[in-house]
Amino acid sequence: MSNDRYSDDQMSGRDSDKPMSATEQAFANMTPEQRSEFVERAQHASAKAAHDEKAAKLRAQVAAATEVSLAGNAWYQQQQRGTLSQRVSISNGVTKVEQLNAPAPESDSSAFAVPPRALVDTIPVTVGGIQLGPKQAREMYERGEISANDYGAGLDEALRPYGYRFR
Known part of the structure; x- marks a missing residue:
């Protein structure tokens, strides 16, 4: 077979x-x-x-x-929202800590008694209970839609946490 x-x-x-x-x-x-x-x-x-x-x-x-x-990282979230008070950078092994939005000294004789324009241009202003963007508030003030007193008071209130006064 x-x-x-x-x-x-x-x-x-x-x-x-x-x-x-x-x-x-x-x-x-x-x-x-x-x-x-x-x-x-x-x-x-x-x-x-x-x-x-x-x-x-x-x-x-x-x-x-x-x-x-x-x-879940609070520091990262603050950085994303822009509310971080310090920026830490490391370059060539050197750690550099920058103060962001640091309050100016309280004295009127300080060189920082007048708020920097960059800060004024980034802070929202509350006028009559309505929060306006910095550019919008300034334009409304320049056109006369907001009185100088209202604009100054709103800007003063917005700058207070940074240690500056507008008036």
Whole structure:
């Protein structure tokens, strides 16, 4: 009795009555070395795709964790809102701390008795219980829509936390 009970097509899982595709024909015409190299390339491509997918998932996890961490970081939130009172920078191993929105000395003889224009141009002014942007308030004052006393009082109130007085 012969061991050729099954044909080669039956052992390979192929139906003998279906024609070979171009890829199957090319694979069948390869030498054993070419086949093994082809299989190794396919395995390498599969491993690389799995590695890239794993790395992308890890980057997404790190990004999500960073967002959660920053959302709970009070210093970062203050920096984003612009309410931070200090800016710390490190350059060439030297730490530099800058005071932001630092109050000026209270004395009228100080060189800082007059508020800097940059500060006046960034502070909202409340006039008659309505908060106006700095540019809008100044333009309304210049057009005469707001009296000098109301504008000065509103600006005075806005500058007080910084240690300046407008009048």
